[in-house]
Amino acid sequence: MSDPVQTLLDQLRLGIQTSGAVRTARNATRRKPEAGHDLRAGHARLRSARNRARAQQAAWRSAWRTCRGAAFRGSARSAADAVLAELAADPVELVRRADAVIYHSSAGKDSVVGLHRAVQAAKRAGCLHKLVVVHADLGPDTEWPGVRELAQRQAERYGLSFLVVAADGGFVGMVEKRRMFPDAKRRLCTSSLKRDELAPIYTRITAALGLDEQALIVSVYGVRGGESAARAKKAPLSIDSRASSGKRLVLTWNIIHHLSAADVWSEISEHGLEYHPIYDTGLDRLSCAYCILAPDAALVLATRVCFALGLPIPGVYVDLERRIGHTFKPSQTLAGVVAAARMLDALDGPLVWSRGDAVRRHLGEDACRRWEQRLACAA
Ligand code: SF4
Structure with a gap:
């Protein structure tokens, strides 16, 4: 029997690969002419990648018609958004589909509630073994004492594996080296101390899975829309194109995006x-x-x-x-x-x-x- 969600997920994967190929081919045509760089061949590759992307969009529509029994009115991108919204609305199904689930823990109040929810979804899906907790340590004299230890206790409460990443020198070392503090426009603290340090974790987990096909990794954050205008604009589930590759499709899941601060404190008390x-x-x-x-x-x-x-x-x-x-x-x-x-x-x-x-x-x-x-x- 055909599996509609799987069919649409497969199309989603192909979409990432073709748009990645278009991006790579386009960048190649923009490189400065140099010895050994064949611009004509670069343009041919770009044409071919664009043709593949067009074919993939047609496949999207056809898959949608087969699964939903009606034509999809919109772009392939909005079809992808619709599939992601459906998956986000069914956390148990989402965890069941994933090959690995990475929980990004800051040990904060939103983080611990998000972790509790992720664990409940994983338990209901019978997939708690897929869940691993990762914490980015920002260094001594920056974080409050006991943050890393608390993140570990929060993970161990559910028997989960706990990994820590830490950049050399931490926040203070980064500021010292750059001779300036980051600011809201250039949040190097988030990109260099968290995102860059976490990148090898995806590679390690993908390698450990050892799959012949592209792995589906769900990356979970305790981010709430109510925290800021920028966070309110984030989708509950989206594609992390930076972390995705031919070997893995990484989805970012803001598991408590819809909760208020009052909801968070209620769940902390209740559980x-x-x-x-x-x-x-x-x-x-x-x-x-x-x-x-x-x-x-x-x-x-x-x-x-x-x-x-x-x-x-x-x-x-x-x-x-x-x-x-x-x-x-x-x-x-x-x-x-x-x-x-x-x-x-x-x-x-x-x-x-x-x-x-x-x-x-x-x-x-x-x-x-x-x-x-x-x-x-x-x-
Ligand atoms: S934005 Fe930068 S300074 Fe603020 S908590 Fe995050 S890492 Fe620390």
Whole structure:
């Protein structure tokens, strides 16, 4: 019996390959003329790749008609989007179709809820063995203490394999080398410390699968649309063309894209999920202690938390600013942030908080008690 989802997925794979071939052929025709570079042959290859892409689009439409019993009105690209939306709406089916599922864990609150959901889908699909958790470590004096260990405990709660990638020197080393901090437009911290470091993992996992056909790898993130305008525009499921190749089709799955922050805290309480104590201080993102995207108030609060915990991070960053002659943000120096934090500590006294304050703040005392009980049971 024909399998409609498989037929459409096969077309999706072919689509990636043909558009990749068109891209490669087009780039070859744009190279500077040099010895041994045959431009005419390059144009012939481009024509042939475009013909293949046209044939593939016709195949898309034909597959759609066969599977759905009606003509598809739209482009091959919108047909691909429709298939991806269908798959995203059925997490169990998506995990069943995948050859491997990589969960990208930051250990943050959204991340732990996304992981719990991915595990439930994998269990229902009978495929928990496909799931592996990967954490990108941004280095000492950058992340809050215990992030990596928490990510590991969150994975081990479900018996999952846990991998860590870490760039040499971490965030501080990268800034020192470039002699400037990244910013919202050039988020080198995300690309060089996370994406580039994760690339070999795809190669390793694809090789370990040892398939004769193109592997389907689902790459899962705890990204919520409500976090920012840019994230709201992301699709729940999309093709990661950068990580995909002839050997693997990589899909990016934002598994909790539709959840609100309140939903996240409810799931943390309901399932007794372990979250990082940094949320109890009033900070609402785990990330780096000093994130280039954080508002000034969050930077000041993070500094006061560092003072309360006796962490050296503020001194390391202020010193870094001085050494490289570049400020943390175009409009804000960390030296200024530290001075503001010192002033608030002098006025109000040092920060204090208790374990569970984040759940208490979002859901109330009863929910906090239930969270503590469930967390103790899960341990
Ligand atoms: S948390 Fe902020 S500073 Fe840290 S890597 Fe992400 S974007 Fe960069």
